[in-house]
Structures are given as C-alpha cells and as structure tokens.
Amino acid sequence: MNRSPILTLSNISxxxxxxxxxxxxxxxxxxxxxxxxxxxxxxxxTTVLRLIAGFEQPNEGQILLNGEDIAGIPAEKRPVNTxxxxxxxxxxxxxxDNVAFGLKMAGVDAxxxxxxxxxxxxxxxxxxxxxxxxxxxxxxxxxxxxxxxxVVNRPKILLLDESLSALDYKLRQQMQLELKxxxxxxxxTFVYVTHDQEEALSMSDRIVVMHNxxxxxxxxxxxxxxxxxxxxxxxxxxxxxVFDGEITRELGEYQYQALINGVEREIRCNHRFTAGxxxxxxxxxxxxxxxxxxxxxxxxxxxxxVLERNYTGQTLNSHIRLENGQTVMAHEFFDEDDPDFDYSIxxxxxxxxxxxxxxxxxxxxxxxx
Amino acid sequence: MKAFKWSFIIAIxxxxxxxxxxxxxxxxxxxxxxxxxxxxxxxxxxxxxENEALTQAFLNSLLVASLAATAATLIGTLMALALHRYRxxxxxxxxSLLFIVMMSPDIVLAITFLVIFIALGIQLGFWSLLIAxxxxxLPFVVITVYAQLKGFDKYLLEAAQDLGASESRIFRLIIxxxxxxxxVAGWLLSFTLSLDDVIISSFVTGPSxxxxxxxxxxxxxxxVSPEVxxxxxxxxxxxxxxxxxxxxxxxxxx
Numbered sequence: 001m002n003r004s005p006i007l008t009l010s011n012i013s014x015x016x017x018x019x020x021x022x023x024x025x026x027x028x029x030x031x032x033x034x035x036x037x038x039x040x041x042x043x044x045x046t047t048v049l050r051l052i053a054g055f056e057q058p059n060e061g062q063i064l065l066n067g068e069d070i071a072g073i074p075a076e077k078r079p080v081n082t083x084x085x086x087x088x089x090x091x092x093x094x095x096x097d098n099v100a101f102g103l104k105m106a107g108v109d110a111x112x113x114x115x116x117x118x119x120x121x122x123x124x125x126x127x128x129x130x131x132x133x134x135x136x137x138x139x140x141x142x143x144x145x146x147x148x149x150x151v152v153n154r155p156k157i158l159l160l161d162e163s164l165s166a167l168d169y170k171l172r173q174q175m176q177l178e179l180k181x182x183x184x185x186x187x188x189t190f191v192y193v194t195h196d197q198e199e200a201l202s203m204s205d206r207i208v209v210m211h212n213x214x215x216x217x218x219x220x221x222x223x224x225x226x227x228x229x230x231x232x233x234x235x236x237x238x239x240x241x242v243f244d245g246e247i248t249r250e251l252g253e254y255q256y257q258a259l260i261n262g263v264e265r266e267i268r269c270n271h272r273f274t275a276g277x278x279x280x281x282x283x284x285x286x287x288x289x290x291x292x293x294x295x296x297x298x299x300x301x302x303x304x305x306v307l308e309r310n311y312t313g314q315t316l317n318s319h320i321r322l323e324n325g326q327t328v329m330a331h332e333f334f335d336e337d338d339p340d341f342d343y344s345i346x347x348x349x350x351x352x353x354x355x356x357x358x359x360x361x362x363x364x365x366x367x368x369x
Numbered sequence: 370m371k372a373f374k375w376s377f378i379i380a381i382x383x384x385x386x387x388x389x390x391x392x393x394x395x396x397x398x399x400x401x402x403x404x405x406x407x408x409x410x411x412x413x414x415x416x417x418x419e420n421e422a423l424t425q426a427f428l429n430s431l432l433v434a435s436l437a438a439t440a441a442t443l444i445g446t447l448m449a450l451a452l453h454r455y456r457x458x459x460x461x462x463x464x465s466l467l468f469i470v471m472m473s474p475d476i477v478l479a480i481t482f483l484v485i486f487i488a489l490g491i492q493l494g495f496w497s498l499l500i501a502x503x504x505x506x507l508p509f510v511v512i513t514v515y516a517q518l519k520g521f522d523k524y525l526l527e528a529a530q531d532l533g534a535s536e537s538r539i540f541r542l543i544i545x546x547x548x549x550x551x552x553v554a555g556w557l558l559s560f561t562l563s564l565d566d567v568i569i570s571s572f573v574t575g576p577s578x579x580x581x582x583x584x585x586x587x588x589x590x591x592x593v594s595p596e597v598x599x600x601x602x603x604x605x606x607x608x609x610x611x612x613x614x615x616x617x618x619x620x621x622x623x
Contacts, residue, residue, distance in 0.1 A: 053531060055527055055530075055531075074530075075527070075530045075531055076530045076531070076532075076533045076534060076535060077533070080531075081531055081532065082527075082528070082531045084522075084524045084527070084528055085524075086522050086524055087522075088522050088524035088525050088527070088528035089528075090525060090528070090529070090543060091521070091525075091547070092546045092547055101529070101532050101534075101542075102532035102533055105532055105533035105534050105538065106533055149532070150531075153532065153533075
C-alpha cells in the first residue's frame with residue numbers, strides 16, 4: 001500500500017544531563033499505519049514517543065507533522081494523544097468524565113460530548129461502565145478506558161507506551177487483536193512502543209528496531225524477521241543461529257560458494273561480496289533440518305550431537321553441539337506419520353538446511369557465536 | 370500460652386489507657402479529690418463553663434490553633450506542590466530541613482524561638498505564639514500533602530496535559546481534588562498539634578496572651594482540680610475527633 005508520510009523525525013538528538021539518549025535519529029511514519037518502535041529497555045524508544053507527544057524537546061533536529069514543524073507547540077496543543085503504560089486514569093473522575101476530559105478541554109459543548117463519549121465507550125465495549133470509578137475496573141477495562149479517552153479526541157496520531165505490558169498473557173493476546181482491529185476501524189496512525197518482539201511482529205504494519213539510541217532497521221515484520229540487517233536485529237527478534245563463514249568464490253549473481261565450519265556450501269544472498277569476505281550465515285531454528293540417519297556417511301550437513309531436546313507441544317526443540325563447539329537450536333514440527341519422532345541425548349546427527357533459506361550479512365565480529 | 374498472650378495484651382492496653390480512663394471518669398465524679406466514686410455529676414462541667422479565665426484561655430487556644438493551622442496549611446501545601454512538581458537546586462536539602470524541624474525536641478525549638486524573638490525585639494504574646502505554632506505545624510502539612518501527591522501515578526499530570534489541559538486547569542481539575550483530603554487532614558493535624566502544645570508555647574507567649582495548656586499547667590501546680598479533669602476530657606475528645614477525621618479523610622478511596 002502506498003501511503004503518505006504523516007510524521008517525520010530528522011536529525012533528532014536528545015540528551016539527559018550528560019547522557020545521549022538519541023543520536024542523529026531519523027524516522028518516517030506513514031498516515032494510517034500501525035507503526036511499532038521496538039527495542040530493549042534503555043534504547044531510547046520511550047524518549048521518541050515523548051518527543052512526539054511534546055513532553056520532551058529535542059536538543060537538535062526537527063519533528064514534522066504533516067510537513068509542519070511542531071517543535072514549538074506544547075503537548076497540550078498537539079493533535080496527538082497518548083495511552084500511558086500505567087493508564088494514568090484520573091482516579092477521582094468516573095469513566096465518563098475521564099473520557100470526556102479532552103473534549104471538555106477543547107470546549108466541545110455538553111451535548112456533543114455525551115454523544116462522542118458514548119461512541120468511544122461503545123467502541124471499547126464499556127458502555128455499561130460509564131459511571132464507574134477507575135478503581136472499580138479490572139486491568140483490561142482500565143486499558144480500554146485509557147484508549148477511549150485518547151481516541152475520543154480524534155488525534156492525528158495515537159501514541160501507545162508499552163500499553164499491554166501490565167496485562168497477563170491471555171488478556172494481552174486478546175488486546176493485541178483488539179488494538180489492531182481498532183486501528184483499522186478508526187484509520188488513525190498508531191505509534192506503539194514495546195520491548196516485546198512477538199507483540200511487535202503480530203500487530204504492526206511496520207517496525208523500527210532501536211538500539212543505543214539509533215534505528216537499526218525499519219521494515220515490515222516479515223522483512224525484519226526474515227532479512228535482519230545486522231546481528232543485533234537478528235538476535236533481538238526471535239531466535240537465530242549464526243554461522244561464521246568466508247566467501248570463497250562467486251558463482252553467479254548473488255550466488256556464492258562459502259566455507260562454513262570447514263564445509264564448502266553454496267549460499268544465496270542479496271549482498272555483493274568478493275572472495276575472502278567474512279560473512280554471517282543466519283538461520284532461524286525452524287529452518288534447520290536434522291538428519292538422524294544411523295549411517296554417518298549418509299548424513300547431510302554439519303555433524304554434531306544432541307545436547308538437549310525439549311518437547312513444547314507444537315514443536316520439538318533440540319540443542320545440538322557441532323564439532324567445532326558451536327551450539328545450534330533447531331525447532332521441528334511433529335509429523336503425523338511418525339508419532340515416535342524424537343532424539344536421544346548424545347545421539348549423533350547432521351544439521352542441514354534447505355538451500356536458499358539462509359540469510360547472509362557481512363561479518364560484524366570475529367569468532368564463533 | 371493463649372491466656373498469657375491475652376493477659377499481656379490487656380496489660381499493655383491498661384498501661385496505655387487506664388490513666389486516661391481514670392481522668393475521664395473523674396471528670397464525672399462527684400468527689401472533689403477523685404480517690405473514690407461519689408456519684409455521677411455534670412457539676413464540674415458547669416463550673417468550668419463559669420470559669421472565665423479558663424474559657425478565655427480556651428478561646429485564645431482555638432484562635433491560635435485555627436490561624437496557625439490555616440497558615441501552615443497554605444504554606445505547607447504550596448511547598449509540597451513545589452517539591453513534587455519542580456526540579457530545583459537544594460530540593461533534597463529543603464525536604465530534609467523539614468524533617469529536622471519535625472524531629473527536633475520541643476525544648477530545642479522553644480529555646481530557638483525565644484532567642485530569635487528576643488534578638489528581633491518581638492514582644493512575646495499573640496504574634497510570637499502564632500509564628501512559633503505555624504513553624505512547628507508546617508512540616509506535618511508538607512509531609513501529609515507530599516505523601517498524597519507521591520502516591521498518585523506520576524503520569525496523571527502529563528495525561529491531563531496530553532488531553533489539552535493548561536497548567537491552571539491541571540491544578541484546578543486534577544491536583545486540587547486529588548490532594549484535598551490531605552490538605553484537610555494536614556489542617557486538622559496542625560490544629561490538634563497547636564492546641565496541645567505546652568512546651569514551646571510556654572516559652573514564646575507572655576502574660577498578655579494566655580492559652581489553655583499553659584493555664585492548665587499553672588493550675589495543676591496547686592493540685593488537680595476537677596475542672597482540669599473536665600478540660601482534659603474535652604481536649605481529649607476534640608483531639609480524638611480531629612485525628613479520626615483526618616485519618617478517615619486520608620483513607621477515603623477515590
């Protein structure tokens with residue numbers, strides 16, 4: 001889908017005292033998308049959100065909303081609203097008055113307020129709770145009130161700060177679904193901050209992965225998961241096996257021969273390499289294949305022994321130590337035709353993958369993972 | 370073991386409350402000396418009412434207590450808000466200084482006040498008393514209000530700002546309603562403290578302005594009269610009422 005940018009952050013730097021939280025940070029968010037800022041704690045993701053909301057001012061750089069610089073506009077005048085991690089509902093006001101707060105501040109007349117608040121509460125399915133006080137609500141209900149209180153103002157952008165992290169697992173999954181539906185229904189741009197990569201992958205149209213105050217990669221969940229641009233992104237999103245290798249020969253366009261763990265293999269990638277370049281060959285655990293044929297000569301792939309195997313219900317997760325000491329993980333789905341499918345510890349196996357499923361990036365570090 | 374536990378608890382409570390109980394009972398005792406029970410009477414309450422010196426002292430006490438409580442509450446609330454809302458140099462020092470005032474023995478404060486008033490040439494009487502009372506009530510208000518402010522989600526104010534509220538509206542619509550119970554509680558606490566104080570007051574007031582605790586103190590020197598029992602009972606009732614009220618206010622759920 002082709003969308004126009006609604007928010008552009010360029011050359012943003014932000015320092016707190018002596019600490020640099022954001023360094024030359026760039027980001028473009030498109031109108032109507034569900035955009036997620038993902039990163040470990042301390043990576044600066046919440047600061048980005050607070051800069052957009054207007055709670056913080058950048059030391060350098062520009063924030064453009066629909067092409068207009070909003071640097072000088074205070075938080076209370078920006079057409080963006082925030083759903084806080086702690087919800088921050090006003091404890092002394094009813095659900096109705098909480099949701100009506102923004103409209104009252106904007107000087108909307110009482111009749112309109114009543115209609116719009118009722119609509120907002122209907123969207124989050126809390127119409128029967130209008131007269132409750134926040135302390136009479138469950139965590140999930142408070143969450144919904146916080147969302148209603150923000151969207152009722154029809155902001156250009158809705159900012160959500162780790163909004164689901166306080167909920168338990170089941171409720172969180174349900175709210176993920178609801179948030180995504182709500183976003184589609186309202187057509188408002190959502191900017192969602194989280195450290196939970198699973199949440200980010202399942203909800204977002206696009207994700208930025210942040211680390212040390214910088215954007216590591218921006219892309220769709222699929223791009224981020226399948227084609228991580230660097231080691232940090234690869235290892236932060238899900239689990240991944242990293243093999244160190246060296247390009248030995250160019251075979252064709254984006255096709256190379258590489259020496260990996262002492263074995264020559266053909267690899268495919270969308271980088272340009274020349275012979276002698278060091279590379280990381282990365283494979284998700286679910287992309288590895290384990291060859292357990294008893295005859296060692298028949299087995300394909302890197303030889304190794306099974307260290308540990310965990311039954312998870314859906315998959316069998318194996319840890320395998322290769323001959324060079326590296327430990328890799330493989331997740332295999334169960335096969336209906338083979339109910340006894342399992343490995344024994346210390347069993348000798350081969351670790352292989354389907355050619356072309358590997359993802360290759362230039363090496364960032366020496367040594368083995 | 371259980372019997373021991375209960376007798377221990379009873380002993381402690383008896384130790385704490387028996388003297389007060391006896392005092393209250395004696396305020397209704399027809400006997401003038403209170404060594405034996407000679408029947409129930411309101412006589413001492415009536416006598417107290419007729420004792421003009423005492424009632425005047427009582428009214429003076431109420432006046433100082435309400436003025437001191439009000440002033441301390443105003444200043445203290447503003448100070449608590451400043452401590453909560455703003456970052457400024459020496460903020461930590463400012464709040465620990467409050468604790469110093471709160472923790473200092475009364476006698477130290479009393480002497481300090483006396484020295485200052487003499488040095489500044491302030492006549493000991495109503496004003497010196499009022500200033501002293503405001504000072505020792507102040508930290509209690511600040512701490513009560515500040516604790517309430519700290520108890521709230523720190524993002525509430527940002528949430529209000531995010532929803533378009535100006536600074537003055539945030540104060541009026543969010544902060545004030547939220548800390549109001551603490552403000553009232555702080556006032557009640559100050560009122561009680563001021564009403565009860567003997568040591569500091571005896572140092573900083575003069576013969577021109579006598580308040581109740583000091584009057585009682587001088588009366589007791591020549592023997593405990595039944596009126597003193599009555600007064601003590603009344604003061605106890607007022608204090609209990611105010612303290613209960615402030616506790617209830619602080620506990621009230623939103």
